[in-house]
Amino acid sequence: MTRWLVTGASGMLGTDLVAALTSLGEPVTGMDRAGLDVTDAASVTDVIARHRPDVVVNCAAWTAVDDAEAAEEQALAVNAGGAASLAAGCAAAGARMVQVSTDYVFAGDADRPYAEGDVPAPRTAYGRTKLAGERAVLGRLPGSGYVVRTAWLYGAHGPNFVRTMIRLENQRPAVDVVDDQHGQPTWTADVASRIIALIHSAALPGIYHATSTGQTTWFGLARETFGLLGADPARVRPIPSSELTREAPRPTYSVLGHAAWARLAVPPIGDWRHGIHRAFPELLAAYRAAAAAADHRPDNEPGAPAALRRLPR
Numbered sequence: 001m002t003r004w005l006v007t008g009a010s011g012m013l014g015t016d017l018v019a020a021l022t023s024l025g026e027p028v029t030g031m032d033r034a035g036l037d038v039t040d041a042a043s044v045t046d047v048i049a050r051h052r053p054d055v056v057v058n059c060a061a062w063t064a065v066d067d068a069e070a071a072e073e074q075a076l077a078v079n080a081g082g083a084a085s086l087a088a089g090c091a092a093a094g095a096r097m098v099q100v101s102t103d104y105v106f107a108g109d110a111d112r113p114y115a116e117g118d119v120p121a122p123r124t125a126y127g128r129t130k131l132a133g134e135r136a137v138l139g140r141l142p143g144s145g146y147v148v149r150t151a152w153l154y155g156a157h158g159p160n161f162v163r164t165m166i167r168l169e170n171q172r173p174a175v176d177v178v179d180d181q182h183g184q185p186t187w188t189a190d191v192a193s194r195i196i197a198l199i200h201s202a203a204l205p206g207i208y209h210a211t212s213t214g215q216t217t218w219f220g221l222a223r224e225t226f227g228l229l230g231a232d233p234a235r236v237r238p239i240p241s242s243e244l245t246r247e248a249p250r251p252t253y254s255v256l257g258h259a260a261w262a263r264l265a266v267p268p269i270g271d272w273r274h275g276i277h278r279a280f281p282e283l284l285a286a287y288r289a290a291a292a293a294a295d296h297r298p299d300n301e302p303g304a305p306a307a308l309r310r311l312p313r
């Protein structure tokens with residue numbers, strides 16, 4: 001039986017990966033940031049030596065894309081330094097490693113899906129730090145390192161675009177959403193299952209793309225979400241990206257190709273629309289549970305003293 005160690009285990013993807021492994025009866029140790037800060041090289045060495053995993057999946061990351069522009073060194077410490085320490089620990093322990101990465105390693109201006117072997121050209125600090133993480137892992141683990149790139153994630157256990165649309169549908173008569181960025185909305189549970197399948201198959205080390213097939217824009221995803229809520233999709237209005245200013249430029253084309261899966265007996269994740277239809281009951285239940293919990297916190301009560309309402313959560 002494969003022993004797994006998952007870092008970033010309380011993040012959106014890490015939570016679903018640990019849950020999927022647990023439901024399969026696989027021995028898994030999930031480490032959140034409090035349990036293992038990946039920037040602490042000595043702790044990384046110690047944890048891998050103590051748990052002796054067969055596979056380490058690194059879901060820990062600095063994921064604040066805009067904040068990374070002004071804090072590239074800190075982002076690099078997590079996204080590259082952390083990955084490098086984990087890879088060194090895996091090399092010493094004879095473990096395999098999966099480094100989760102991103103479409104942001106590419107320039108995002110192509111007119112055909114990016115292949116696994118295409119030359120990266122990140123245009124953001126976040127993308128540069130994630131690319132450095134990929135290289136750190138593949139360089140240290142040439143025979144046992146995997147990079148799984150994903151993109152446009154949504155899931156039940158973290159903030160994401162679909163959750164935001166569920167909230168805004170409830171709060172606003174109409175929402176404006178960009179319609180000139182193209183990508184593949186992808187459910188974290190689908191990425192988790194592909195990571196597990198990758199390790200269970202006799203996959204060669206290297207780069208794999210774990211995103212849904214098909215493509216849409218954020219506008220298309222917002223409309224689909226409104227439709228799933230039983231709301232009128234016409235309440236979502238298209239706008240160009242030029243109407244939004246962000247610290248980090250957003251890729252206009254983030255579609256990834258899936259040719260590497262064809263060499264395995266593992267089908268790629270299916271169509272993005274099918275994915276969100278399967279995920280939606282869980283996403284909605286998680287949103288409602290979080291909203292209900294927030295409503296019942298004393299500091300949210302309308303009559304609560306101002307000082308109490310200001311308490312950070």
Ligand SMILES: NC(=O)c1ccc[n+]([C@@H]2O[C@H](COP(=O)([O-])OP(=O)(O)OC[C@H]3O[C@@H](n4cnc5c(N)ncnc54)[C@H](OP(=O)(O)O)[C@@H]3O)[C@@H](O)[C@H]2O)c1
Pocket residue numbers: 007008009010011012013014032033036037038039058059060061062063078082100101102103130149150151152153154158
């Ligand atoms: N979300 C997307 O759309 C997307 C797209 C492409 C690729 N990815 C990649 O997918 C992976 C998972 O992303 P996600 O969406 O699950 O992100 P997430 O919800 O932000 O999870 C990342 C986790 O990493 C933890 N972390 C941050 N710094 C750490 C450190 N120094 N040591 C240990 N843990 C640390 C965070 O803990 P705290 O909460 O305590 O900070 C958080 O639990 C990442 O590699 C990301 O780059 C995500």
